[in-house]
Amino acid sequence: MSGKYHRPWPGPSWFLGRRGYVKFMVRELTSVFLAVYLVMLLVFLARLGGGDGPESFAALLQELWSPGWTVLHAVTLIGVVWHAITFFAATPQAMPVFIGEKRVPGPLLIFTTGYAPWIVVSLLVVWLICP
Amino acid sequence: MAKSSEAFFWSLFSAGGVAAALFIPAIILSTGFLLPTNDPEDALARAQKVHGVVAHPITKIVLAGVIGLAFFHCAHRIQHTAKDLGLRPVGGPLAAACYLLALAGTIAAAVVLWRV
Numbered sequence: 001m002s003g004k005y006h007r008p009w010p011g012p013s014w015f016l017g018r019r020g021y022v023k024f025m026v027r028e029l030t031s032v033f034l035a036v037y038l039v040m041l042l043v044f045l046a047r048l049g050g051g052d053g054p055e056s057f058a059a060l061l062q063e064l065w066s067p068g069w070t071v072l073h074a075v076t077l078i079g080v081v082w083h084a085i086t087f088f089a090a091t092p093q094a095m096p097v098f099i100g101e102k103r104v105p106g107p108l109l110i111f112t113t114g115y116a117p118w119i120v121v122s123l124l125v126v127w128l129i130c131p
Numbered sequence: 132m133a134k135s136s137e138a139f140f141w142s143l144f145s146a147g148g149v150a151a152a153l154f155i156p157a158i159i160l161s162t163g164f165l166l167p168t169n170d171p172e173d174a175l176a177r178a179q180k181v182h183g184v185v186a187h188p189i190t191k192i193v194l195a196g197v198i199g200l201a202f203f204h205c206a207h208r209i210q211h212t213a214k215d216l217g218l219r220p221v222g223g224p225l226a227a228a229c230y231l232l233a234l235a236g237t238i239a240a241a242v243v244l245w246r247v
Contacts, residue, residue, distance in 0.1 A: 009217075011217070012216045012217040015215075025212070028208055028211070028212045028215075029212065031204065031205040031208035031209055031212070032205070032209065034151055034155065034201060034204070034205055035202070035205040035209070037155065037159055038155075038198055038201055038202060038205070038236065039236075040162075041158065041162070041198065042198070042236070042239055042240060042243055044162055045185070045194075045240075045243045045244060045247065046243045046246075048178075048181065048182055048185055048247045049243060049246030049247045050246060053178075053182050053186075053247060054175065054178040054179045054182045055175070055178070057178040057181060057182060058171070058174040058175040058177070058178035058179075059174070060178075061166055061167050061168055061174040061177055061178060062167070062168065062169055062171065062174050064162065064163070064166070064167035065167040065168055065169040069163070069167070070163060070164070070167075072163075073159055073162065073163025073164065074163065076159055076163075077156065077159045077160065077163065080151065080152075080155050080156050080159060081156050083148070083151065083152060084151075084152035084153075084156060087148045087149070087152050088152065094145070114152070117153055118152065118153055118156075121153045121154055121157065122153075122156060122157035122160075123157075125154065125157035125158060125161065126157055126160065126161060126165065128184050129161055129166070129180065129181045129184050129185075130161055130165040130166060130177075131165070131166075131173075131176070131177055131180070
């Protein structure tokens with residue numbers, strides 16, 4: 001037989017074949033929602049700059065009071081929250097922690113490295129910048 | 132085995148994932164739901180509060196770090212997902228383009244924050 005063997009590829013819809021693969025692809029695609037918001041955030045932060053920062057940002061806050069912006073924020077929020085939930089869930093696999101010979105249980109690790117700091121940081125952010 | 136930089140970019144992906152997960156949801160909540168208002172006086176008061184916080188050097192450093200790392204997280208994940216969806220033949224240039232875009236985003240964040 002001549003030539004290298006190349007395993008046949010089922011095509012870009014391969015992930016639709018199993019529920020686990022679909023969930024994987026949804027998890028990976030949360031990065032797109034995150035990227036979209038990051039660009040939005042840079043645009044918002046740019047309004048804070050320059051000599052008349054607060055006035056320009058105040059105008060932005062009134063522009064953001066609109067259904068379109070609200071829906072866009074809701075969509076990106078769902079994506080980023082799903083990213084956080086799935087990312088925390090993957091921590092025990094990526095970073096197993098041992099105390100002596102005993103492995104720290106997954107749920108405990110997920111809470112202490114994920115949800116606990118998440119709540120603290122979120123409260124801090126909202127307390128700092130929100131009315 | 133050929134030398135690979137995968138571990139380096141995976142580290143940025145990992146750090147970016149943590150930074151994004153911890154900070155971005157609260158920021159989206161703020162810019163999308165808690166800060167916007169249709170009252171001009173309210174808007175100015177809120178804008179001044181936000182400006183006061185973001186203008187602080189520590190806030191700028193933290194924000195630039197979070198945004199930059201989050202961009203690299205996205206670049207790594209999008210690059211790998213694109214390969215998984217069939218773009219593996221152009222994988223090299225695709226990865227380079229993604230990481231260069233992430234670098235551009237990081238620099239943009241630093242410039243924008245510097246000007247606040």
